[in-house]
Structure formats: structure tokens, C-alpha cells
Amino acid sequence: xxxxxxxxxxxxxxxxxxxxxxxxxxxxxxxxxxxxxxxxxxxxxxxxxxxxxxxxxxxxxxxxxxxxxxxxxxxxxxxxxxxxxxxxxxxxxxxxxxxxxxxxxxxxxxxxxxxxxxxxxxxxxxxxxxxxxxxxxxxxxxxxxxxxxxxxxxxxxxxxxxxxxxxxxxxxxxxxxxxxxxxxxxxxxxxxxxxxxxxxxxxxxxxxxxxxxxxxxxxxxxxxxxxxxxxxxxxxxxxxxxxxxxxxxxxxxxxxxxxxxxxxxxxxxxxxxxxxxxxxxxxxxxxx
Ligand SMILES: NC(=O)c1ccc[n+]([C@@H]2O[C@H](COP(=O)([O-])OP(=O)(O)OC[C@H]3O[C@@H](n4cnc5c(N)ncnc54)[C@H](OP(=O)(O)O)[C@@H]3O)[C@@H](O)[C@H]2O)c1
Numbered sequence: 001x002x003x004x005x006x007x008x009x010x011x012x013x014x015x016x017x018x019x020x021x022x023x024x025x026x027x028x029x030x031x032x033x034x035x036x037x038x039x040x041x042x043x044x045x046x047x048x049x050x051x052x053x054x055x056x057x058x059x060x061x062x063x064x065x066x067x068x069x070x071x072x073x074x075x076x077x078x079x080x081x082x083x084x085x086x087x088x089x090x091x092x093x094x095x096x097x098x099x100x101x102x103x104x105x106x107x108x109x110x111x112x113x114x115x116x117x118x119x120x121x122x123x124x125x126x127x128x129x130x131x132x133x134x135x136x137x138x139x140x141x142x143x144x145x146x147x148x149x150x151x152x153x154x155x156x157x158x159x160x161x162x163x164x165x166x167x168x169x170x171x172x173x174x175x176x177x178x179x180x181x182x183x184x185x186x187x188x189x190x191x192x193x194x195x196x197x198x199x200x201x202x203x204x205x206x207x208x209x210x211x212x213x214x215x216x217x218x219x220x221x222x223x224x225x226x227x228x229x230x231x232x233x234x235x236x237x238x239x240x241x242x243x244x245x246x247x248x249x250x251x252x253x254x255x256x257x258x259x260x261x262x263x264x265x266x267x268x269x270x271x272x273x274x275x276x277x278x279x280x281x282x283x284x285x286x287x288x
Contacts, residue, residue: 004027103151107138182239183243188248
């Protein structure tokens, strides 16, 4: 019997959740859409496949890290985004309810429209953004996941680190900035724009902590809040990257608050690496 099933275990987040569970010697199984070594093949958009998988595996907890991530990817293929990010979560939620399984669902700060002037807290309701299929599908998914008794919804902002191996770099902003700065090019950064920068390995460890503590409900998780420009500067210094940061004024109509309030996480005693520590921990993998 598998205790924890990690769906989307080849991804940036899922591979770190799988690794954290394995390091604790927990009975865990990972799956991914494509056939990958050590992982089960599972397409969560196929209801009967998902049902058979759950009936055969009988997990106590499912951690759903599958997804089509980011506005660009989702808007390129909205049908796929709806199927994976939303409809599959409807299937998963139904099967978790029928089989008494605890659901951990990975969500995102992108369920918010960015117009709030202060950090988003757990009680802030998601807001739909017209034409943004990442936002739309992730908001829909949260609604299905919330129907599962004792479900956990983790909202995460920007991430940095690696996934299945050190070549698997992410999240998208970290990867883009790293590759651009490494080539000696400039990266633009809006003055004063602040985000939570979260070390990917911390996400895996936090999921394991919350499973062991029996947490229920919505929780924002993240590393410390930092201006994007400062984060890029720290990247340059830590990795010795030759590129520069080009400060830009924030356009007056720009509404993009991506800051998550972390009071609840802090009250739970959860500690994340601060950015400097996190980058230091990655240097051994990235320094040429
Ligand atoms: N990365 C971030 O910075 C970030 C930030 C906030 C929230 N999140 C949330 O965290 C979750 C994971 O993100 P990620 O960055 O780890 O994604 P990712 O690296 O793109 O990985 C996506 C995972 O989903 C799997 N997958 C895709 N379609 C599937 C399907 N039809 N059936 C089963 N599995 C499928 C992929 O399998 P294959 O590899 O086989 O295709 C892969 O394992 C998402 O819900 C995302 O919204 C991520």
C-alpha cells in the first residue's frame, strides 16, 4: 500500500515533494504524464485511468503537483489547461471524497488579480482575470479541491531551484534571469516590485511537515519577500553572473501584486530559507 501519491512527480514542485518524502523513508509513489524512470505513467485527464490508479494504489494522501503552469503556456493551449488544471482536479476531488483520501493541491498566487495594495492573505478570495487561462483554471481547481473534507490548498508564488536534477532549473523567472545574466545580457526589473521567492526544496519539506501535522485548509507558503531587482542582484553575486539589471519604472496602469502574506505559515512555525541562504545552497549545482 502506498501512503503518499505524488501526481506530477517529474515536475519542479512534484520532484521536490517526492524527494522530501523519500528522504523521510515514507511509502511514496510518484507519477507523471510521460513514462519516466521510477515513476508510474498516469494521465489525470482520463477519469477511468485515474480511478483505476487510485483503486489499485489506495493512497492515504494525494499531493497534486500536476499542471500546465503559467499564463503563457495555458493561453497557448487553453483546452489542455482546462483539462489538466481544472477538470482533472474535479475528477481527483470526486475520487478523494469517494475513497476518503486526503488531498494536497498545489495552487498559486496567480489565483489573485494583483490589484490589492497589501499582501494577499488566505482569506482573500480568488478573482478571475479575463483571458488569463492560468488564473481561470487554477481558480476553478481550488473550488473543486475545497469540496474534499480536510483538503489542503497551498498557494505559492515565485520559485527558484531545481527539480529532478540540477539541469532542471526553475521556476520560469529564475530560469530566464539565470540564463540571460549568464550570457552577459541585461534583465529588466520593475522598481519596487516585490515577490516571495521560494526555494523549491523547501516546498517539498513543507508539504511533508503539513502532512505529519494534519494541517487542513488554505495556506500561503513562501520564502522571504524581496524586490525582484534585488533578487536578480543576489543571483549575479552568488553565481558570478556577468549580466546586469536594468531598472524600469512601473507603468502607472500596472497591477501585479504577487506578494503573499505569510503570517499563518510563520505562526505554524514553518521556516523557509531566506534568499541568500537558498542561493548559497544552489551554488554547488550551478557554478561553472
Ligand atoms: N513552479 C512554480 O514556480 C510554481 C509556483 C506556484 C505554483 N505552482 C503550482 O505547482 C504545481 C506544479 O508546478 P510545476 O512548476 O512543478 O510544474 P511542471 O514543472 O511544469 O510539472 C508539471 C507536472 O505535471 C505533469 N502533468 C502534466 N499534464 C499531466 C496530465 N495530463 N496527467 C498527469 N500529469 C500531468 C507533468 O508530467 P510530465 O513531466 O510527464 O509531462 C509534470 O510532472 C502547479 O499546480 C502550479 O500551478 C508552481
